[in-house]
Amino acid sequence: MLSERAECAFREAPLAGESGRCRKRELLLQVTTSFMDSDELLSAEEVGRILKLSKSTVQRWCHGGKLPAVKMGKMYRVRKKDLDNWYEQKLLEQVAE
Numbered sequence: 001m002l003s004e005r006a007e008c009a010f011r012e013a014p015l016a017g018e019s020g021r022c023r024k025r026e027l028l029l030q031v032t033t034s035f036m037d038s039d040e041l042l043s044a045e046e047v048g049r050i051l052k053l054s055k056s057t058v059q060r061w062c063h064g065g066k067l068p069a070v071k072m073g074k075m076y077r078v079r080k081k082d083l084d085n086w087y088e089q090k091l092l093e094q095v096a097e
Helices: 004-008 021-038 044-051 055-064 080-096
Strands: 041-043 070-072 075-079
Touching (some): 041 044, 044 055, 044 075, 044 080
Antiparallel strands (some): 041 075, 070 075
8 A cells, every 4th residue: 555645646636735846756757658658768878879979969959958967966868769850950951952
């Protein structure tokens, strides 16, 4: 059996006096789960191998917003689907020039 606080993470409404913290945790859990379940996550090193760039360049692009990424702790992660979409967009921009 789960404790009252643990159950709170899986319910819609927060516990009385929790001021919405449980709801925020639940939403974070849902977003993280859907993000991770939706596609393969790539590290900066893996993205660098795919694009033939250095890891530091990929990290700089992620930090600067050039690449769609999420920072998890000290590392950036890129969904493969987002990388594919980003690359296709870059190709279309080059063709349009």
